[in-house]
Amino acid sequence: MTAVPRRRMVPAYLATGGRTRPGTAGFDRLTVLFADRAEPPRELEPEHHRLWELLRPGALTVVEAAAHLRLPVSATVFLAADLVEAGCLRARAPIPRAQQTDRSIVERLLVGLRALR
Amino acid sequence: MTQIALVALIALALVAAATAALLARGRARALARAVAAETARGHGEERARAAEGRLARAEQQLREAQEAARRSVEETRHAEGRYRAAEERSREAESRGRAAEDATREADQRATAAGTRAEEAERRLAAAEAHTAALLAEIGHLAQERVAATAVRLSHANAPLVGPLDPQTVGPEAVRALQSVLDATTAALTDERERVDAAARAAMRGATSRIQTLLYQIQSLVQQLQDDNDDPRLLEVDFRNEVALRRIQTVAVLCEAWPGLARTDSPLAEVVVGALSRVPGYARIKVANHLREQRLAVVARAAEPLAITVAELLANASAYSHPETDIPVTVQQGGRGALVIIDDSGIGMDDDQLRRARRLLAGPPDVLLTELGNPPKTGFAVIGKLARQYGFSCHIEPSPYGGMRTLLRIPAALVTVVDDEQQLSVLTPLPLRAGAGPAPAPTVQAVPPMRDADEGDGPPALADRHNQPGPHPAPAIHVVPDASAGPADPADDGTGLPSRRRRRPLPADGPGAPEAAARPSAGPAEPPVRTPERAAEHWQALQQGTGSGRAAVTQAARETRTNDETGPNGGTSPNDETGPNGGTGATGEPGPTTAARDTGARTTGRPPAPTPEGAEQ
Numbered sequence: 132m133t134a135v136p137r138r139r140m141v142p143a144y145l146a147t148g149g150r151t152r153p154g155t156a157g158f159d160r161l162t163v164l165f166a167d168r169a170e171p172p173r174e175l176e177p178e179h180h181r182l183w184e185l186l187r188p189g190a191l192t193v194v195e196a197a198a199h200l201r202l203p204v205s206a207t208v209f210l211a212a213d214l215v216e217a218g219c220l221r222a223r224a225p226i227p228r229a230q231q232t233d234r235s236i237v238e239r240l241l242v243g244l245r246a247l248r
Numbered sequence: 249m250t251q252i253a254l255v256a257l258i259a260l261a262l263v264a265a266a267t268a269a270l271l272a273r274g275r276a277r278a279l280a281r282a283v284a285a286e287t288a289r290g291h292g293e294e295r296a297r298a299a300e301g302r303l304a305r306a307e308q309q310l311r312e313a314q315e316a317a318r319r320s321v322e323e324t325r326h327a328e329g330r331y332r333a334a335e336e337r338s339r340e341a342e343s344r345g346r347a348a349e350d351a352t353r354e355a356d357q358r359a360t361a362a363g364t365r366a367e368e369a370e371r372r373l374a375a376a377e378a379h380t381a382a383l384l385a386e387i388g389h390l391a392q393e394r395v396a397a398t399a400v401r402l403s404h405a406n407a408p409l410v411g412p413l414d415p416q417t418v419g420p421e422a423v424r425a426l427q428s429v430l431d432a433t434t435a436a437l438t439d440e441r442e443r444v445d446a447a448a449r450a451a452m453r454g455a456t457s458r459i460q461t462l463l464y465q466i467q468s469l470v471q472q473l474q475d476d477n478d479d480p481r482l483l484e485v486d487f488r489n490e491v492a493l494r495r496i497q498t499v500a501v502l503c504e505a506w507p508g509l510a511r512t513d514s515p516l517a518e519v520v521v522g523a524l525s526r527v528p529g530y531a532r533i534k535v536a537n538h539l540r541e542q543r544l545a546v547v548a549r550a551a552e553p554l555a556i557t558v559a560e561l562l563a564n565a566s567a568y569s570h571p572e573t574d575i576p577v578t579v580q581q582g583g584r585g586a587l588v589i590i591d592d593s594g595i596g597m598d599d600d601q602l603r604r605a606r607r608l609l610a611g612p613p614d615v616l617l618t619e620l621g622n623p624p625k626t627g628f629a630v631i632g633k634l635a636r637q638y639g640f641s642c643h644i645e646p647s648p649y650g651g652m653r654t655l656l657r658i659p660a661a662l663v664t665v666v667d668d669e670q671q672l673s674v675l676t677p678l679p680l681r682a683g684a685g686p687a688p689a690p691t692v693q694a695v696p697p698m699r700d701a702d703e704g705d706g707p708p709a710l711a712d713r714h715n716q717p718g719p720h721p722a723p724a725i726h727v728v729p730d731a732s733a734g735p736a737d738p739a740d741d742g743t744g745l746p747s748r749r750r751r752r753p754l755p756a757d758g759p760g761a762p763e764a765a766a767r768p769s770a771g772p773a774e775p776p777v778r779t780p781e782r783a784a785e786h787w788q789a790l791q792q793g794t795g796s797g798r799a800a801v802t803q804a805a806r807e808t809r810t811n812d813e814t815g816p817n818g819g820t821s822p823n824d825e826t827g828p829n830g831g832t833g834a835t836g837e838p839g840p841t842t843a844a845r846d847t848g849a850r851t852t853g854r855p856p857a858p859t860p861e862g863a864e865q
Contacts, residue, residue: 189779190780
């Protein structure tokens with residue numbers, strides 16, 4: 132990014148297309164998005180296609196996609212919800228924080244792996 | 249008297265004649281007597297002597313008679329003189345009488361003339377009275393109707409102009425004088441209006457500049473909030489704020505304030521989309537980008553004015569068309585400069601409105617706030633003002649879509665090409681190629697390849713995938729035509745534009761670090777497609793490997809064979825994904841370590857998306 136901050140010309144709310152709520156509820160910052168194989172329909176806006184293309188190589192969370200698109204999370208959710216509705220994107224609930232791994236199991240695994248040699 | 253004289257004269261003459269005859273007879277007797285006397289001379293002589301005596305007496309009498317005759321002649325002459333004098337006098341009297349008659353006639357004529365003159369004078373008096381009355385009525389009319397009508401006319405160009413009541417009666421001079429009164433009134437009114445308007449504008453300018461500043465502050469606050477909060481209502485707040493800003497900005501510009509934003513050179517497509525975002529109902533506005541050069545930009549000083557202009561045009565188009573209809577906007581690149589064409593299928597304009605709109609769009613120098621109606625219709629006036637100040641032009645005409653079409657022509661002087669470093673917003677429409685039909689699915693070039701500008705080592709894997717030539721080789725601004733771009737080049741050879749490299753949008757140690765860091769340095773030969781299924785396969789292979797390894801403790805003979813088959817598979821597959829770990833970590837057992845870390849998540853069957861746990865542990 133350039134160092135000089137610019138007053139924004141294109142506001143993020145354009146992604147909402149004038150709606151107040153995304154078409155599908157339940158999106159979170161950490162909701163994982165990954166592209167389905169289906170091409171996004173042509174009626175959708177270019178930014179939808181860009182999100183879809185961004186996700187084609189692999190899965191990203193909403194917050195990551197937002198960072199890549201340089202949009203706020205709230206605006207990205209609108210795009211993602213549209214794509215999910217169109218059936219060319221899938222979303223999964225965020226992964227809950229992992230529980231503390233039982234150290235003994237790891238140790239045993241380590242022993243086993245060493246024993247492989 | 250004359251007659252008397254005449255009679256006398258005649259009488260005298262008769263007397264004289266009778267006397268003469270008597271005398272002649274006396275002589276003849278005398279002769280006879282002389283003869284007789286001869287005989288009796290002695291006697292005769294005596295008688296002769298007596299006769300002579302008588303003759304002498306007769307002669308004396310003759311002489312007297314002659315004298316009397318002479319006297320009578322004289323008297324006659326005198327009478328004649330008198331008569332002549334009397335005649336003279338009578339002639340004089342006659343001429344006098346004639347003169348008197350003439351004088352009388354003349355006097356009559358004069359009297360007649362005087363009569364006509366008097367009549368004329370009366371007529372004139374009546375006419376003058378009528379004229380005065382008409383003039384008074386005219387003055388009253390002027391005061392009551394015409395001045396008011398002229399004043400109204402100043403603010404409403406279509407208001408009827410009231411003329412004099414009866415220009416025939418009062419005459420052209422009075423009409424001219426009355427008109428001069430009106431002209432003076434108009435001049436005075438205009439001056440006063442301009443003064444009042446200037447004062448109003450100054451007051452508005454002060455108020456709007458403060459509100460504008462506040463709204464900008466709200467805007468940046470809302471933007472910060474949007475980054476921290478995911479509430480979609482913040483987007484709406486932002487939008488409402490933007491609309492309010494537009495309103496304030498137009499009023500400010502109308503009041504001769506500076507548009508109020510310093511911008512850098514801005515891509516034209518962004519300017520149009522930015523303008524679109526300031527209009528209620530922006531979802532109806534469909535921008536078709538036909539620019540040959542996506543980085544075509546508007547010079548810094550004209551960026552905000554043009555955004556205001558396009559926003560006003562779009563606001564008009566959306567306000568005067570049915571909310572269900574689309575508003576197509578075409579952005580074109582001309583031979584020199586650029587063109588923004590806005591169509592609406594609205595209600596259109598009648599001739600009067602069109603004339604007014606064109607007048608305002610031409611940027612007349614004397615637009616007053618009060619001319620714009622109540623509430624003021626600021627759009628066209630603002631556009632005209634900005635167009636005049638910044639040198640672009642705007643034309644309006646009936647649209648083939650049924651409503652109006654506005655053409656905004658941006659001259660070459662206001663157009664530039666934006667710097668490579670400047671990134672276009674993701675919401676900016678990409679250029680359509682000629683003949684490509686309706687908006688093709690934007691190709692991968694549109695997506696910012698996650699490649700650091702600093703990394704020069706080898707073609708980045710992700711950039712490769714993103715830069716595969718799509719069905720429409722549109723000129724993508726993101727593509728780097730230099731050698732390091734590798735396969736990206738073929739997609740853009742045709743355009744030959746200089747372009748830029750993207751910087752990595754996220755720092756490597758952020759929450760999404762494992763993913764973001766993994767992508768750029770992944771092997772170019774085998775693009776890793778990270779799906780949960782694939783990851784599960786990898787882990788399954790690892791599990792199988794470890795399981796078989798444990799089994800190998802007891803069965804040494806088969807142990808080596810199974811290890812040769814499954815071990816390498818289990819090791820290489822995760823390496824595709826977690827390349828950086830393999831590079832940076834210890835050469836010993838990087839794969840199994842990450843595997844062990846992720847096992848907890850993986851065994852629960854959840855997708856292998858990046859999670860914060862990597863950073864936490």
